[in-house]
Amino acid sequence: MNELMTTLEVNGSLIGYLAIDMAVAILLLGGIRYAMGVLGKVNTADELAQKDNFAYGISMAGGVAAMGIALSGAITGELAGSYEIELIGMLAYGLAGLILIKAGRYIHDKFALASFDKQALIIDRNIAVALVDAASVIATAIVVRAAIMWVEGLNVDTFIALVAVWVVSQVMLVVITRLFEWKYAKNNGMPFQTALVNNHIALGIRYSGYLISTAMSVTAASYFIIFDVDSLWMGLMQWVVISIILMVLLTILTSIAKFLVLWGINRREEVEDQQNIGIATIELATSFSIALLLMALMS
Numbered sequence: 001m002n003e004l005m006t007t008l009e010v011n012g013s014l015i016g017y018l019a020i021d022m023a024v025a026i027l028l029l030g031g032i033r034y035a036m037g038v039l040g041k042v043n044t045a046d047e048l049a050q051k052d053n054f055a056y057g058i059s060m061a062g063g064v065a066a067m068g069i070a071l072s073g074a075i076t077g078e079l080a081g082s083y084e085i086e087l088i089g090m091l092a093y094g095l096a097g098l099i100l101i102k103a104g105r106y107i108h109d110k111f112a113l114a115s116f117d118k119q120a121l122i123i124d125r126n127i128a129v130a131l132v133d134a135a136s137v138i139a140t141a142i143v144v145r146a147a148i149m150w151v152e153g154l155n156v157d158t159f160i161a162l163v164a165v166w167v168v169s170q171v172m173l174v175v176i177t178r179l180f181e182w183k184y185a186k187n188n189g190m191p192f193q194t195a196l197v198n199n200h201i202a203l204g205i206r207y208s209g210y211l212i213s214t215a216m217s218v219t220a221a222s223y224f225i226i227f228d229v230d231s232l233w234m235g236l237m238q239w240v241v242i243s244i245i246l247m248v249l250l251t252i253l254t255s256i257a258k259f260l261v262l263w264g265i266n267r268r269e270e271v272e273d274q275q276n277i278g279i280a281t282i283e284l285a286t287s288f289s290i291a292l293l294l295m296a297l298m299s
Helices: 002-010 013-040 044-050 054-072 083-112 118-123 127-150 156-188 192-197 201-224 229-261 267-273 277-298
Strands: none
Touching: 013 044, 013 054, 013 083, 044 054, 054 083, 054 118, 054 127, 083 127, 083 156, 118 127, 127 156, 127 192, 127 201, 156 192, 156 201, 156 229, 156 267, 192 201, 201 229, 201 267, 201 277, 229 277, 267 277
């Protein structure tokens, strides 16, 4: 505590940057609820407090967490050079992050899980779908944060790079969804999305782990590439190739880790047949841990 007070006394401008960053962050975080209400044509207060709709709360919590993750990549502090630049940067990157997160949610709904009406199911208190919705926006935010930290400057090329990385991440998330669906249908003889509609919470938790860990592996690819406007597309191609390699590596390592952590347990039967939420949560934690370790190793 004393060290913190000394730092603030020596560098008083730090307080100014902190105030700017926190003010913008809280403003945008607060805007998540109202954006969800307006876009979904839902009375958020009614869903959260009157109807006690836990599914809607989980979905909104995912959006709030996603916004916080994306904003954490926009904070530069004194590196910005002035309060004005920091304010503009936070607002620009924050709004860009909000748009990309909302767009990512749309892509996931229309291309990854297109066989049901997500909003209607969440309003109908479907916890499994709400968990998946929250995981999808968090996954998008993880990649957006990495992209914001990767790019430099504040110009048209910067935002082109952000959108391009976002596109890469959405393709990866759709691909991992198709693979997950294929494996589930092969083992159970029924569509994965049907199971979600039937509120299969354990399966939703497992799938959420896949989404978030995949996003983290895509993020790890940024550590190998230096941002250069003049060779932007080459850098993005490298990002795609490295992301695919890391996704394969993540899949192998996660499979080994799950086998060892849950030794002697039939994971397919426990999660898919018996809807064992505990086992599914352990799988999610294992996927997250391996992805985190992989990111740390690559950074």
